[in-house]
Amino acid sequence: MTHFTANSPHARDIASVLHPQTNARKHRETGPTIMTHAEGIFVHDDAGNAFLDAGAGLWCASLGYSNERLAKVAYEAMKTLGYYQIFRHASHGPAIDLSEKLLSIAPVPMSKVLLQCSGSEANDSAVKLVWYHWHAQGKPEKRKIISRRGSYHGSTCVAISLTAKPEYQTGFGLPFDGFLYTDCPDYYRTALPGETEEDFSQRLADKLEALILAEGPETVAAFWCDPVQGGAGALPPPRDYFQKIQAVLRKYDILMVADEVICGFGRTGHMWGCQAYGMEPDMISCAKALSAAMQPISAVLLNERIYQSVLQQSDKYGAFIHGYTYAGHPVAASVALETLKIYEEIGMIGHVRSVEPVFLRELGALRDHPLVGDFTGIGLIGGLELVRDKATRENWPAEIGLGARVDAHARRNGLILRIVGNRIAFSPPLIITADEIRELARRLRATLNAVHHEVSAL
Structure with a gap:
């Protein structure tokens, strides 16, 4: 079990907050990630880590995380x-x-x-x-x-x-x-x-x-x-x-x-x-x-x-x-x-259309990865299908915990992903730039490489 000081935000959270869609028992052991501030599409935690959020929070932070x-x-x-x-x-x-x-x-x-x-x-x-x-x-x-x-x-x-x-x-x-x-x-x-x-x-x-x-x-x-x-x-x-x-x-x-x-x-x-x-x-x-x-x-x-x-x-x-x-x-x-x-x-619709080809191309290029079966999307929303076998489209068994592994490695690479079953769902803030999309894809490929190396050794 992770130990926190009595007055830390982590300990206070465990003592007082019931979190939606969270394993209540596990939360008592691991505690929360405390986010402190944000800039554009990046959020920062209290340990000084910055994360590119590929899901815009819960699909919603369309203009990023702060707006004066x-x-x-x-x-x-x-x-x-x-x-x-x-x-x-x-x-x-x-x-x-x-x-x-x-x-x-x-x-x-x-x-x-x-x-x-x-x-x-x-x-x-x-x-x-x-x-x-x-x-x-x-x-x-x-x-x-x-x-x-x-x-x-x-x-x-x-x-x-x-x-x-x-x-x-x-x-x-x-x-x-x-x-x-x-x-x-x-x-x-x-x-x-x-x-x-x-x-x-x-x-x-x-x-x-x-x-x-x-x-x-x-x-x-x-x-x-x-x-x-x-x-x-x-x-x-x-x-x-x-x-x-x-x-x-x-x-x-x-x-x-x-x-x-x-x-x-x-x-x-x-x-x-x-x-x-x-x-x-x-x-x-x-x-x-x-x-x-x-x-x-x-x-x-x-x-x-x-x-x-x-x-x-x-x-x-x-x-x-x-x-x-x-x-x-x-x-x-x-x-x-x-x-x-x-x-x-700011011409948001036009912006989304202008970066859509980059979004679809950069994430679609991951179809060549051993863990990826397919990618489909439109605008700035899409999903990457994870598979064990490309030919048969076989899923990884639940006991492998593939989604949790992907999430953990993504966090290490400064990337927040939304994992839904066998798919990674992407819905970045609508203000994301073409260069930021490329950075998202780079971090994602590094994440998938690390996960593939890990599960291949099992």
Whole structure:
């Protein structure tokens, strides 16, 4: 067991903090990594180590880890109106301005914006709106929701039920009934021999239709999807996937909800991931880069069809009974609005597109490494598939702990990675330069070389 002095931040953390997605028993022995400050895409710990963060924190630090302009906006907003709620007909300028801005840049026509505090809350709220809509239409039995295996959509009880990753549900008595899962569109892992991407997409659309028919189309309310599947390790869809999926949804009048929490605001080289893949959702959830992670804020964008149902329910019940204390917080909304202005001023979308070829080329070049089976990506998001055998695509056995080994060696090389199963997911801050991408790839190759040498000796 590692020993810490009684008053060190490490010891105080162990004594007081319960960490999300952390092995509580192991944490008592190892303690935390204490981050102290940041510059651009680099974060520094209390031991003086600097790390290039290839994941932008939790996919979200789009402008890096410090921004004086946003700090000033937050300060001024806090002085002017440090808090007010948007319940019961109350409002304020930042909430109005941000909502108007989001509607003006939406990938498809949207009618209203529901401001929330996190991506999980946004997806949770969107589920309620789906159910609210079908109740308004006199179809309360249309309640089941389909998401995709390997997906992650949040940590509330409902959002984790959308999340088709059993390890996130174990021990909580979840998922709730009525949440269904269809295939993960992982062409590399699950395509049949000789199957083209288009044929693979059609097979998955056919399987979705079979699931809907087995459940009864009259009971299926919505389909949840992120444009690039973050929970599956930053997995882009195969060709024609969303076109074929949307055809099935329209056939049975099933709503599509696009989870843009990771992909929104430039990550794919488009303002929205929906634009990259021709998606036409009924609702959009967004967060993370909305405020460049500088403030906790999210939003649900809903189309006119859903809004008309809200109006009908208000006629029936008197009010839309839903909300969070800090939803539409004036400080968070001010920072988010300024973040969107910064994206426009610096040409963030153009920047992502300009460095995308370097990103795809430098990380794609690692396909020649003995540990790497494939790399797929778009914009500044992508995933590297780790394998034991390139020919058979065999995985390393769990007892080898490949992911933990990669993480440990990456830290020694000054690199923070996000490892999801057999994939390394990349989503660096959107401000990353071409030279920094090359440095990322250099550190990654050194990491993989060290891991390969280590596991080859086992």
